[in-house]
Amino acid sequence: MQNLPIKLYRAAQVRELDRIAIQERGIPGFELMSRAGDEVFQCIKKQWPDARSIGVFCGSGNNAGDGYIIAGLALAAGLNVYVHAVSDPEKLNGDALTAYRKYRAVNGTVMPFQAGQAIDADVLVDALLGTGLDRPVTGLYAEAIQTINAHSSPVIAVDIPSGLNADTGNVMGYAVKAVCTVTFIGLKQGLFTGQAAEYCGEIGYAQLGVPDDVFAGLKATATRVVKTQLPRRSRCAHKGNCGHVLIVGGELGYSGAARMAGEAALRVGSGLVSIATRAEHAGLMNLNRPELMCHGVETAVQLAALLEKADVVVVGPGLGQSDWAKALFNAAISSGKPMVIDADALNLLAASPTTKPDWILTPHPGEAARLLNCSTADIQKDRFAAALSLQAGYGGVAILKGAGTLIAFEHQLAVSNTGNPGMASGGMGDVLAGVIAGLLAQGLSLQDAAQQGVYNHGLAADLAAEKDGERGLLASDLMPYLRQLIN
Structure with a gap:
């Protein structure tokens, strides 16, 4: 192009x-x-x-x-x-x-x-x-x-x-x-x-x-997202300067989602990443990525200590909709921390709508339809209008995923055209949530973290597909490219 x-x-x-x-x-x-x-x-x-x-x-x-x-x-x-x-x-x-x-x-x-x-x-x-x-x-x-x-x-x-x-x-x-x-x-x-x-x-x-x-x-109705370079890090930077992301998710059988979100946050430069997940697999989740700090959390009370330490919270990857999930979801959104709401957390939010100024929602069209109480066809009929409605109804920044992902913030729209059909596989959204959180943790605004997260996530997939093709592209294949792009 x-x-x-x-x-x-x-x-x-x-x-x-x-x-x-x-x-x-x-x-x-x-x-x-x-x-x-x-x-x-x-x-x-x-x-x-x-x-x-x-x-x-x-x-x-x-x-x-x-x-x-x-x-x-x-x-x-x-x-x-x-x-x-x-x-x-x-x-x-x-x-x-x-x-x-x-x-x-x-x-x-x-x-x-x-x-x-x-x-x-x-x-x-x-x-x-x-x-x-x-x-x-x-x-x-x-x-x-x-x-x-x-x-x-x-x-x-x-x-x-x-x-x-x-x-x-x-x-x-x-x-x-x-x-x-x-x-x-x-x-x-x-x-x-x-x-x-x-x-x-x-x-x-x-x-x-x-x-x-x-x-x-x-006045333009929307803008195209273009890549911007992150500022050079101080030569004296340490992990405490680079943000602490907490991932809340990973119901039994779905530990991979939280695991990939956590690694993605690390790969784009977050200084620390913790994962609050089911106790049954907390000790296994970081076997091949020991930099992740994984905690078995069964109650909202146990989650509180982790929330206190975090700079940014991601809720939803592999979370499910059980009573355990609901308890952790409610505790997280009450924490007052900047947040990324993804996957099943979006479905829980749709069941009990609320508005916050400091979160980023990342629905695909089906999740967006539940959030707006309409059909997926209604969402796709006018994606621009749907993205604006999401942002108006829930606050913060709303990302409507899909070909030509839209990012809505305060009556403004941006569109990103990176990405390819190879991304139609499980885990891609979890990686995106981690990427956005990792950028937020390093001090980017909600708007910039959302736009640059979407752009670089899609571009990483494009580079991976360019090398080996679209079919068979896995979410974890994006990790080395994310690190290259963010630098």
Whole structure:
């Protein structure tokens, strides 16, 4: 992925940026359209320099106008160009109609799209539907999208893959699966979460010469998380300066969860890590990681002494929902310590909701649904809204895990795009909880610990997958990469 801007916007905001550029800064709309088409064509030449033909699928709006610009540039470059019009181009309006007529003026040909027709091109261009889509794709557009997806040639999407909601990242019935997407003026927030990861491919960006001050008066709805470096440690640092994390969890049969959370906290630099767990396996948990201090704890009274010593508390990894779990959970959240609430602790919290300013919640969509008393489908329908609702309802920082993990804090949103499908295995969330706690213990704010924890956790998984592949990736495989990244 190229060096993308940090700020993300809703589709309506990008249309407003477009309006300001045209009406208040005097940039002709057709000039912006021409620049957009040129950016996509340059990307085609760079990505597929040996391509000798392109197939351009055009719809009925300005996205189609971009497509006709691209087709004209390809024709001028000597490529064989096949334009498939899903909508009658003579009914286009404004700049899109101008683009079509310019293409026709250089003897460009257009074929009305028909379902089932043969497609012959080295590269396909998706210029069917833009960012204004607000209903499911049906009819001939759906047929065109299915035709594109069934073809073996690579696909480049203009501004957004057709059929993808620019605000939520959800598929509206059908959506084009692109190898890359070139988006313009403002990054659309829907490109970075939800189902978007399956459809956008590599995301490219072009500002199209819109002046920076055009963006100044419009507040972004979200930001992308980028890596920040931790400050260099004092040469005189000792373990007491680096934070003490307490992990509360590890019901019988689930000791591994607490164990992995504890090691993750150590691997990102926590000075000390204690684990409060069932007495039956407390003496065994640290056999291959003796740096962990494991304590058999059966009552809230026994937990109190450990809570007193801790700087940060993680509650939930392998905790279960027994009476033992409930007692420890209640004692922990009453301690007044900064906390990370994960796994079964989230389910216990959903049963007895409360609000705190100094904790980080780490639900996946199913846990988020229980916290908000709705369905998982409701959560995924608009992940941005769900993350904000979690934070508003429970305070602190709310992390909504998934492809394009969201971090919500005080009416602000951030999205992290590190990570891969290999992380769909047990223990990954436990490692994340430990990473975040380890960063908190070293003095990072809740917001920074959450953002950098999510980012580095996903990046560690990416590095591990790059070496040995996604399938079979284990949570514990992330440990050496976490240490590298945090340094």
